[in-house]
Amino acid sequence: MRSSRYFLPTLKETPADAQIASHRLMLRAGMIRQGAAGIYSWLPMGLKVLRKIEQIVREEQDAAGAQEVLMPTIQAADLWVESGRYDDYGDEMLRIEDRHGRKMLYGPTNEEMITDIFRKEIKSYRDLPKNLYHIQWKFRDERRPRFGVMRGREFLMKDAYSFDLTAEDGQKSYNAMFVAYLRTFARLGLKAIPMRADTGPIGGDLSHEFIVLAETGESEVFFDKAFDGLDPMVEAAAGADLQPIVDEWTSHYAATDEIHDADNCPVDAGNLITGRGIEVGHIFFFGEKYSKPMNATVQGPDGDTVPVQMGSYGVGVSRLVGAIIEACHDENGIVWPEAVAPFKVGLMNLRAKDEECTAACDKLYQQLTAAGIEVLYDDTDTGAGAKFANMDLIGLPYQLAVGPRGLKNGVVEVKDRKSGEKLELTPEEAIAKLTA
Structure with missing residues (x-):
């Protein structure tokens, strides 16, 4: 592409409202322009990077056995009422009505919709396991959208949803996504550390967030230097037992500042690394939280009808553009890893x-x-x-x-x-x- 023909509106000066490196550099490098608070247009160079990240995410999801679908951005509120989350989700949900007075919402996530699709089509344990994902725009009405694409209101996200007969099978699906995430972030040129996390409004009792190290990260993180010896490009053969790999990565201490207890840290000072990090992925196993109230059941091998065991797995695709820049820049500008360079x-x-x-x-x-x-x-x-x-x-x-x-x-x-x-x-x- 010749620069004389390319739409690349770079800026010499840093916009006054850009507070962090990725926001400043994405604006100056002509990657994005703001349309409204927390909502951005992606210009040619920014979109090229976004699509390259999206493709790497897609390839690793496919390799892990997930199947791609595409769900709409606008969802019926009835599904969320049925699951019990319509009122619980909070002000971040953009609630709207269509011309007929039907309550709708701009999806912040898709647990309800995918559960509805599943329950209408899958009736037998013989059709399990299933893992369905899509890469779609989401909207969460952040009270204070800031930091460019790092904390915007509209964002591109990969979200996957697993369906299994038993909790043991559900753990296997969780492990497959855990390993897929390790590989994804490594291919993007990032060092990501999985940390046990709060499940928040998604629910369940098993969750890990993947934190990318960056000097300008939003959270302070503490982790065992043993992570330096682990290879994230794990070879995961189809049907292989991935529990030993997950155990190896979760056996070492890692915590954000929210839960780190300096007085009771199991790692001595000589082996504890402190840094800053950015969350780029979050995975959850929540069992029957959605399948039970929404009657997503299958007939088991003994003839009984049982709720399926579910998990969900998110990667902030557009957020990753900012995260990569936060981790890969110097005083002169961006330093792209080759895999995602425009x-x-x-x-x-x-x-x-x-x-x-x-x-x-x-x-x-x-x-x-x-x-x-x-x-x-x-x-x-x-x-x-x-x-x-x-x-x-x-x-x-x-x-x-x-x-x-x-x-x-x-x-x-x-x-x-x-x-x-x-x-x-x-x-x-x-x-x-x-x-x-």
Whole structure:
């Protein structure tokens, strides 16, 4: 994509209302624009990142045996009345009426709707287990929406729901999602630590939240340094017993500041790591909380009708964009992990009016594109300093700079955005490095 044609409205100055790094950088890098408090439009570069994160989340859900559906954003209030949550959920729920006076709501989550779908279609234990998920926009009317996409009112979320015959089977579904989450966050270039959590309005008595470490995180976290030796890219063969993996990850101490007790911490000071973290995922097993009041039952092997055992599993897809930036930035801008970067290479023509520079850049652009590399080609007639600053701001993994001085010596400059390492290479060597 040529910059001269791309819609990328970057900002030199930081908007006054942007309080944290991800909000500042997403606005400055032209990724989002605010439409109303806590509600954002996603511009081309922001949307590219959002879709890449969404796809990694989807791939790991599919690999874990979950099946994708798509439920609407607007739900009938009757289902929530039936489950007992319509009045209990609180002011975060946006309650509305249609033209016929029917009570509706903009879904903050989907336990009721998926339970209704399940109970109408599944009647026998022979059809279990099932795990259904979707990736859909949600709305929660935050009292104080702030921090950009980190605490907005409208957000994109992956929510999955498992249905099992027994609590033991339900634990297996929970474990499968636990491992899928470890893999998902690792693929996104993040270090995520599972921590036992309060179930809140979702309900149940088993829950873990996944916390990504970031210096600007919203919560202070405490955890055993033994986590450093654990590999999140766990190979989980179909049908394998995942309990030992879950046990390994949950046997080490990890707590947010809300529940950490310094006087009774089981980890000695030499092995306790303190940092800050951002919640990016939350999983729950709540048994019969929804299936019982909503009569989601199946006929068991002995002929008796029993409520199914349920769990739910959420990942904040749009929130992850902000979380990745919070964990991956420096004083000059974003530093994207390659897996989610909007483009892999930022190609800069440092002298757009120079015919030799333009010809060399055009050739490099064609070669990289033909090799399947996503390139943002800055072909604009602006100063070299502004081009370098802009590329640092948007944070693509590699920068490829072509200028008349280098071309006279037969070289171009390749910069690794994360390490800052710069190499002078021939154009052929640069292509080989960037396509390796």
